[in-house]
Amino acid sequence: MSEPAHSAQPLTALDARPPCLATIDAVVAGERMLVTCRGEFDMGAEELQPELYAALDRSATGVDLDLGEVRFCDCGGLNVLLGLRREALDQGKTVTVRAYSPTVGRLLDLTGARELFVTERSGGPGGSDTPAVQPVPVPVPVPVAEERPEPMDVDQELRREVDQLRRAMRTRPAIDVARGIVMASFGLSAEDAWTVLVTASQNTNTKMHNLAQDLMGAIHGDPVPEQVQQQMAAAVAKVRETAQTSSGDAA
CATH class of the missing domain: 3.30.750.24 (STAS domain)
Known part of the structure; x- marks a missing residue:
């Protein structure tokens, strides 16, 4: 079969x-x-x-x-x-x-x-x-003769950017695992699983990495918030409906 x-x-x-x-x-x-x-x-x-x-x-x-x-x-x-x-x-x-x-x-x-x-x-x-974003014009004060602009701290700026980069890199593995969980649980493609995560994240006003942590916690028995469960189920149903409609049109 x-x-x-x-x-x-x-x-x-x-x-x-x-x-x-x-x-x-x-x-x-x-x-x-x-x-x-x-x-x-x-x-x-x-x-x-x-x-x-x-x-x-x-x-x-x-x-x-x-x-x-x-x-x-x-x-x-x-x-x-x-x-x-x-x-x-x-x-x-x-x-x-x-x-x-x-x-x-x-x-x-x-x-x-x-x-x-x-x-x-x-x-x-x-x-x-x-x-x-167009900036809003604001009055520019006339500088006093003695004033000098403070030099940019290049080292501090680079450290800030590296810290931001590291934070973004740390969230990526959790989100990839969450997508894998959705794929395995509902039998979805990688693209459809991503759509489910994005939809649930937007509809629950939850950051993607926080949503990923909730799904990973469910593997160990932690409860997933009811609102997240409802939005996940609705998103899965929507992508499946879309896939069936596309298949029907192709036939």
Whole structure:
């Protein structure tokens, strides 16, 4: 008898790395490299690391990322970008995001990684090189002749960025495990499991890493908040309904 389409898969099945469904184009932009990313950034995007690191090496000051055409991105893809940023810090360079799609924007918000990449001139969804938030004009006091601007503490700034990077990296494994739990429990694909987590996180106003901790605690018998259970169940039903509708249309 054939196996049901939504049968649960053991967690060991997650060890197989998916194919790379993303591409990048790198062009020189003065002292920096402009890297345009397209497609799906998940664990398979690790295959692009050599190209990303090569673009970083070719730059004098760092890499600007255009993520406006990334239609799917999960923690595996974010890990690739975080690794690039960490390498840039080691070389005394920077990695910024010039534009991002709504999918990438949600991921940056949920993981708290937005401030690591997005600069004041980063574009929002759809890709724009204008400031994402227009500053409100305020009166500028005339400085006294003796006053001198305080020099920037570069070491302190770098330490702050490294601490932020480490916090984002610590949340990634828990979120990946949580996605694996959802995949194994409900027999969902990696993309559908990610959709379930994002939906439940948004509808319960719970940070993604906190939601992941709740799901991991359930393995050891800790109760999952009732609101989270309800939203998870509703999200699972929704993705299955969407999959059935798509299958019916294809037939």
